[in-house]
Every structure is written in C-alpha cells, then in structure tokens.
Amino acid sequence: MAAGASTVLSACSSGNAGGSGGSSTKAPQGKAAEITVGTKADSAGPAPEMPGAVKGGTIYTLDQIDFDHLDPAQIYSSYTGAGSVLFLRGLTGYRVDSKGNTTLVGDLATDAGTVKDGGKTWSFTLKDGVKWEDGADVTIDDVRHTFERLFADFVTEGPRYPQGWLEGGDKYKGPYEGKHLSSLEVDGSTITFRLKEAHADFPFMLAMRGFAIVPKKHDTQKKYDKRPYSCGPYKIQSRSIDKSLTLVRNEHWEADKDPVRNGYPDKVVMQFGFQSLASTDRYIADSGNDQFSLSLLNEVAPERISKVLGDATLKKRVLTQVDTTCYYFPINLTRVKDVKVRQALNWAWPAAQLKQLRGGSAVTATATTIISPLTPGHTDFDLYGKKTKPMGDPEKAKALLKEAGAEGQKIVIAFQQSDQAVKSAVTIKTALTKAGFDVVTQQVDKTTFYSQIGQLDNKFDMFAAGWGPDWPAGYAVIQPCWDGSQIADGGVNWSQLNNTSVNKAITAATAITDPDKANAAWGAIDKQIMELAACVPDYNPVRNYFYGSKVGGVVYNAGDTCVAIGKVFAKA
Numbered sequence: 001m002a003a004g005a006s007t008v009l010s011a012c013s014s015g016n017a018g019g020s021g022g023s024s025t026k027a028p029q030g031k032a033a034e035i036t037v038g039t040k041a042d043s044a045g046p047a048p049e050m051p052g053a054v055k056g057g058t059i060y061t062l063d064q065i066d067f068d069h070l071d072p073a074q075i076y077s078s079y080t081g082a083g084s085v086l087f088l089r090g091l092t093g094y095r096v097d098s099k100g101n102t103t104l105v106g107d108l109a110t111d112a113g114t115v116k117d118g119g120k121t122w123s124f125t126l127k128d129g130v131k132w133e134d135g136a137d138v139t140i141d142d143v144r145h146t147f148e149r150l151f152a153d154f155v156t157e158g159p160r161y162p163q164g165w166l167e168g169g170d171k172y173k174g175p176y177e178g179k180h181l182s183s184l185e186v187d188g189s190t191i192t193f194r195l196k197e198a199h200a201d202f203p204f205m206l207a208m209r210g211f212a213i214v215p216k217k218h219d220t221q222k223k224y225d226k227r228p229y230s231c232g233p234y235k236i237q238s239r240s241i242d243k244s245l246t247l248v249r250n251e252h253w254e255a256d257k258d259p260v261r262n263g264y265p266d267k268v269v270m271q272f273g274f275q276s277l278a279s280t281d282r283y284i285a286d287s288g289n290d291q292f293s294l295s296l297l298n299e300v301a302p303e304r305i306s307k308v309l310g311d312a313t314l315k316k317r318v319l320t321q322v323d324t325t326c327y328y329f330p331i332n333l334t335r336v337k338d339v340k341v342r343q344a345l346n347w348a349w350p351a352a353q354l355k356q357l358r359g360g361s362a363v364t365a366t367a368t369t370i371i372s373p374l375t376p377g378h379t380d381f382d383l384y385g386k387k388t389k390p391m392g393d394p395e396k397a398k399a400l401l402k403e404a405g406a407e408g409q410k411i412v413i414a415f416q417q418s419d420q421a422v423k424s425a426v427t428i429k430t431a432l433t434k435a436g437f438d439v440v441t442q443q444v445d446k447t448t449f450y451s452q453i454g455q456l457d458n459k460f461d462m463f464a465a466g467w468g469p470d471w472p473a474g475y476a477v478i479q480p481c482w483d484g485s486q487i488a489d490g491g492v493n494w495s496q497l498n499n500t501s502v503n504k505a506i507t508a509a510t511a512i513t514d515p516d517k518a519n520a521a522w523g524a525i526d527k528q529i530m531e532l533a534a535c536v537p538d539y540n541p542v543r544n545y546f547y548g549s550k551v552g553g554v555v556y557n558a559g560d561t562c563v564a565i566g567k568v569f570a571k572a
Helices: 040-044 078-084 140-151 161-165 202-206 221-225 276-285 288-292 302-309 339-347 351-358 394-404 419-434 449-453 474-482 500-510 515-531
Strands: 058-063 092-096 102-106 114-116 121-125 184-187 190-194 234-240 244-249 267-272 318-322 326-330 364-366 410-416 438-444 465-467 535-546
Touching: 040 102, 058 276, 058 288, 092 202, 121 202, 140 161, 140 184, 140 190, 276 288, 276 302, 276 535, 302 535, 339 394, 351 364, 351 419, 351 535, 410 419, 410 449, 419 438, 438 449, 465 474, 474 500, 474 515, 500 515, 515 535
Parallel strands: 058 267, 410 438
Antiparallel strands: 092 102, 114 121, 121 190, 184 190, 234 244, 244 267, 318 535, 326 465, 326 535, 364 535
16 A cells, blocks of 8 residues: 555555646656566676765655555565665565666576476575575575465465465465475475466566565564564664664675665665655755655655756756556446446546646656556557547547436546545546536545445445556556456455456466567457446556755666665765
8 A cells, every 4th residue: 555645556656646736847758668587697696886876875765654564574565665675685676777777687586487387387596695684594494484474364464476376375374383385395495386377477476575585583473574684785773663764784795696786875764754845845955964865755746846847957856757556447347337338437537637637747647548658568549539639528428328328327436535636526527527427426534445445335436546566567457456356345356347358368368478478468458448448547647756966876666666775875
C-alpha cells in the first residue's frame, strides 16, 4: 500500500501525483522499459560506476513516512523496497548503469537462474563468501529458511507468490516445527524451486525486496521486523520510529560481489515526517545538509510544480519519470452487465478535464491502456478516442446507451475521501450526466476503501482504484486483477471479470518464455479486456523527484520502479 493523497495497491507504486496548479511543461514521453536478463558476468559485481563518483560523506533523505516494515517477508511497498535495498539482498536484483539501463542479474546468486521443465523448475547457485554484518557466511540454508518462513503465521503482509506457486505450499506451515518444504531442494550451494505451473517471470519475482534473505541463526520471527540483519553495504546503526533510520557501513560487504549497489557514502540518514511541500521548499533553499538530501517517496509539491520545473537551474535537480502505476476505474461487472453501457462510460470520460485538475502534463499522463507505457507488455491503443476527443464524446456515449435501452442508467461511483477526490467526483459526474447517466458519487474513508471495494457484494458500480506491477512484466499487471481465478472477498479483481477467453489467454501467456512473444501476448490481453470495457483507464502519474545540489548519481531503477539510492554519492 502506498502513501499519498490517494492510495494504490501494489509493491511498485509510490503515491499520488494529484494536485492543483497547472503547468505548461511538456509531458515526459514514456516507453516500455527494456529490461534484459544479464549473464553470469553481469551478476558478478561490482556495480557499474557512476561518473564523477567519490566515496565518503553522508547522504540524507526527506520523506513523509517511516518504512512500514523491515522484515523482508512483510515488505510490500516500493518505497520501503527502495530504501531497504541498502541493507537487504535477494537471489536476484537489478543492475543499473549511469544512463539508467536496467538488467536483471543474480544478486546473491551467481546468475539470474537456470530453468527446466518449461518454466516449472528454477535453480540458483549462491555466491561464495558473501557475509552477514557479523562476518558469518550467507548460506544456502539461510536461503531455504527465508522461503520457508514465508509460510509462518506471523507473515501477514508482503507478496505471496511463492506460497501459491510452490508445490505443497497449500499445506506447509513454516520451518519452526523442524520441517522443510519438499519443493525447495538444496544441493551444495544450489537451491531449486519446484513450481506447480510454469512461471517464466520467476527470477523477476524474486527481485522483490519481499524475498530478501534472512539469516536462520538470527531469525527472531515476529521480532525480526524491528531489526533485520544486513548483507548489503550498510547496516542499521539506530532507529527512531517515525523520525529517522541511520545506516552505517557494513565492513563485511565486498563491492566485487555486489552487482547492484555501489555503496559510495559512509553513512545514510533517512529522515521522516516531511510533507512534500516542506521537502520541496528545503530543496529550493538548498542549504546545509539539505544539499546532500534526496527523497524516495516525496515528489515536487503540486504548489511548486510550475516554480520548480519552470526554473532551468532547479529543474536540473529533478528526476522526472512516468510511473508504471495505472490509476483506473474498475467497473463492477456483476452490476453493470451490458458491455455497451460500460463502453459508454469510457467514451464519456473527461480525460482532459481530470488531467488539468491534477496539475497538467507535468504530473499526469492520460491512460488509454491498463498496462502502463513503462511496463514491458504495453501495446499502444486507444479504443475510446481519448486522444482524438480528450474531453469525452457524450454523443457517442448517448448513442450506446440508447442501443442498450439504458438511457438514464444510475451509476454509483466510489472515491477515496480527500479534497482532490471531491473535485474529481464533480468533474466526472458532470461529464457522465451530460452523456445520459444518472450519477451518484460516494466518498469512502481511505483506511477502509480497498476493503470495501474488495467485497464481492459491494454496492458500487465503479471505483477510483489503482495498481502498479510487482515486477516489470505484463503478468504482474494483468493476472492479479483480471484473472477469474482471483475473484474473492478481499481480492483485487475488483471488476469481478471472469471471461473464459481472457482466462485462457492469461494461462497461455504466463508460460511463454520468449520475452518478445510474452510482451505481445500481454498487450493483446490488455486490449481484450478493454474491448470488454471492464474498466476506465484514467492516468499514469508522472513522478518528479527533487534532490539537493550535492547529490550525485541520481538515476531511475526501472526494475524496482524507484530512485536507485544504491547508486548515489555525496559530491565533494
């Protein structure tokens, strides 16, 4: 769950780009990230050097909130994942160079995995000599224990892919009664995962921080969330909840065994409790330690977008990136059953008005697809004329309603409670009313919003929701939210789409190992879902990350979809 003016579910999202105050800044152009699978040599380390980098000094962060969890098994937010990369390492990870080129590599593993049985069996060999912060070796038993403890009853949050994918996972209760999971096989320094079904994306899934390795010897179970062990370049020196987290060098870390992190600063001090306006103003002032600061969650405040992006000097210190999240309005297919009515909702959508309301092209890009332009598998299409008629086509919508015999159909739309949502609701209601709908808008408390729309018997026809992929692949966008097997109370198939053709296409695409063919398949499924008009895509946020003048090496990690803090350095 991400934090911001409105929340979005997934690991790989970091807040809301909403705000007020237009900007004439040209919209950034996004295209699908090209993330290759690296070789054994790419996985060896060290990480690619950053031009002009120097070692030493202290880097600071300024962000709104503390990390929700530190136990990897409980981590399911890209913000926490972005920061914890400094001390948590997994079998795989993302190697980023100075130009932002991103490669999936073995992090603790010698490579990104060996596959058999068409994607049902994956093996990874552990690198020799990687140390924990106490000097002990990271062992293959630590790796097996890490995945077995995911099944323990204290693990209530975090991604649950291995629990569902591994053979025998439905009956396993965790390692604390002395039993191993038989589908995790250890031979020397190699671990093999036996899956129920083929998953070509398995190595990408393992790169999530939720599967970082935990030392068996120091596993304090539920208490591990308070103080995890490090095998990365930094270890935790101190923590003050909701105020700060201070990291210092792990003297047992070796750069030549880490292809992901450069470990340039001597210390990283993460500071919490700063709203976006406060951090933005501090970056503008650029004094003292703020010169050595950056943000992982906070973006340029909406009130300062025009000032910051309109000033060439300030803009040089902004990393701008179209996000992989898609904010969209799922349509409840159990209540809105006629496809023509759902298509009418899409045709009537006030895309341009909503874009201006959120702050214009500098902070938002209109979405016409479910898979974002930055996610592999994106195919560019516009079935409902948002590009040709961005303010909506009420006449087209009226005609479809008339064909369906549904003129004046009542539509109940749920929004998360916020000032921004109130404005959006008014804009949407005005447009849909003009198109012939009878619109009722309801504000729902943010803390219970996803619980309410996740109930199968909810009383809403549409909801303002959002989803970002857990890893950069079409599967991580489509399968959780649009596969009929995922329909359940508390699930995220909010539309309750259960289309036989879509389900079969998802199953087939999941097993495709050729990246180009897989991407084409996921793009076709995206279009298939939109032909059924199961949702109204709304927008992809544009992130604008501001930082101090003495922070170097700021690049975007397209795999983890965040600022690559493991690459930054303090300028002399």
